[in-house]
Amino acid sequence: MFMKIPSLKSVTKKIEITNLADPELFYVPLKSYFGEMKPLVNVGQKVQQQLPLAKGKDGSLVHAPVSGEVVDLSYQINGLPHLLIQNDFANTVYINKEIESASAIADKIRLAGIAGSGGAGFPTHIKYDANQIETLIINGVECEPYLTADYALMSDEPEKILRAAHIAAKLFGAKNIVIALEKQNRELVKVFQSCIDFSDDISFKLLPNTYPQGGELQLIKAVTGKEIPKGSIPANEGVVVSNVGTLWAIYNAVENGKANTERIVTVSGTGAKKYGNFRVKIGTSVSHILNQLGIDLNQTDVVLGGPMMGNIVSDLKQPITKTSGGVLSFKKSETKENNCIQCSYCADACPQHLMPMQYASAKFDNDTKKYVQFNLSDCIECGACQYICPSNVPLMQSISEGKSLLKSLQNSVAI
């Protein structure tokens, strides 16, 4: 049973993508899905836009968003290292011959530093190292409230998404391409159909406006009927799911030889005075974005990402990453925590069919076994349980504490 959450998208839905002025200082995150990345440049080095800056163990790359000078290689924000670039505003571009000359599409994708733009930022070149794929699902279901970055991409640049979809489908031999959209966005069907690149192998799947319909596992079930557990690889089931933002980045890489150094970010929320969908370079700090828009930082809580799964920003230097779809500000509010009344609403709302209230009792009873017993590892941290809880029981806190507890136990067993 999924729940309906007010989408609150109307404020930004119809706003075209615009550019945002670049900041003087960029904080490029040195973290990929598989951990920290190693810098390829030195302090003091002059870099041009698009130059590879760092490389992860899996080959993931991150590139210079602008031209300028490297001023720090390990600037810590929230315990994560960032590479600092002083923008020289010259905008000189490094012509990345490698991307253009790479013969395999998968190599181009890796060299362009593309990571899934919707979820955890899984490296796309690894995901696309797949064959015997039946269905490519294009995830246009932006089920987080407020966010319209994907919507803006689909309505402003649908040809690019279709082109990239064809490129991807060809790469792993997918026979069908399914564009998944929420019913509330059904007007996009026409937008896609009127593109030159539209073809017969593309179909649409309109899904209810419920949360979290855009979660990968839930989407796969809705489109193909296959229910696969968390932790399994969809490609083994003949399915690949890609976000529209990822496809957009693939288009830029394959057709234009451009590395992935920018994304679309929705600025919205109850505390925002200006709204919109902006083209923002990776590494731009949250404070820069809010300053540009004249949003008062003292009276708002800021969220990076969506309001359900995003992070509440504790350090405003925190930058836009390849996965941040939104910068949302909310008027500060106090939520009062009450006793759990055992209403089971959290269990009803959980897309993974878990019993979240048990994680709260595991936390407060210091009962680690309970986390395992009630299948905590199947939790996708979607926040639906916390959203619905009438008592504001700290469910997400219990869940994240439980997960780190289990992880540390696993590690100690491994040793």
Next chain:
Amino acid sequence: MSKASTYKAPIVTSKLRVSGVMLDVIIAMLPLVFFSYLAHGKYSMMVIGTAIGSALITDWLASWFFLKKTNSPLDGSAIITATLMAFTLSPYTPLYMVAFGGAMAVLFGKILWGGVGKNRFNPALVGREFMVAFFPVVMTSASVWTAGSYTVVNQLHPFSVFGQGEIINYLNATFYNTNGALGEYSILFLALGGIYLVARRRIGWQIPTGLLVTFFALSLWFQDSISNYSIAGVLLGAIFMATDMPSSPNSNSGKLFYGMMIGAVAIMCLAGGIKHEYMSYSILILNGFSSKINEIFIPRSWGRSTDLPLRVKQTVLITLQIITVSLAVLGLNYYGYIHYLVFVYLAYMIFNFHFFTQQKLQDPI
């Protein structure tokens, strides 16, 4: 903010609040209160009013004294507990007893467990059983149940517009009659209250459905060996008592099993000669198994499969345990020792609060 930054949190939340949940339960009970007025007028009102008054005062004092909280009477739970307890009483119950019941329901049914949401047993029924244990003679005496011939409205005939006959008489009686306990005067509105609560998703359909189907199926089967029961009383138990959130299981399959077992145990009680307390005992017995049921009936996670042999084994085991406990209760009842259970419970609650609950008052669960 310092706390918030350490974990991801949805910053938007639903508008649903505990008070909203409580309000819906009160809405579902209101017609029944109205019918109790029609039936026994001021006597009904005095009983309900006394129960609520006593519960609220106890809630306020005991929350302050034991829980160090002063705002809890406002959450509506004491009103619901008190009204539900009153629903199980005769309108002619002496008011000092009602006041005692209301106070015990809140104190031993809720506060000493640590407050709202933490109770393991239905507080309304706890209050009722305290009354039965402390005033056994009055609670079961015929005089309390037949004393009043005072009724405001004797009969209502809403269905008579459709004609006459046996069925119409039966339907009229379903709509309204003046027999039985305070909450039992309108079977129709009991059912409508249940439908309302299910439609508003305040209770799951699983508990009432499982309970009623099992109960009525078994009652047909064992027709000859069970004594009379009150349909309204069974409905009241199935819809309002068994569904008490904290004392019932959380998962859908668990709720279904729990409801079915209450139905079965209620029939056992009837067959074992328990006249008035069959619903109350069966619900309280199953309350005691709720957390066990939660651990057995864990929903199947997305994309995974249930270990069926294990599930069957655990279900059989817990069913045997429930039957054993029920037989023990029947035995105690037969030899007239059942009220000692309440005294044991009383002692346990004080011990438990002193040594355990007290340390966890700040925890939300």
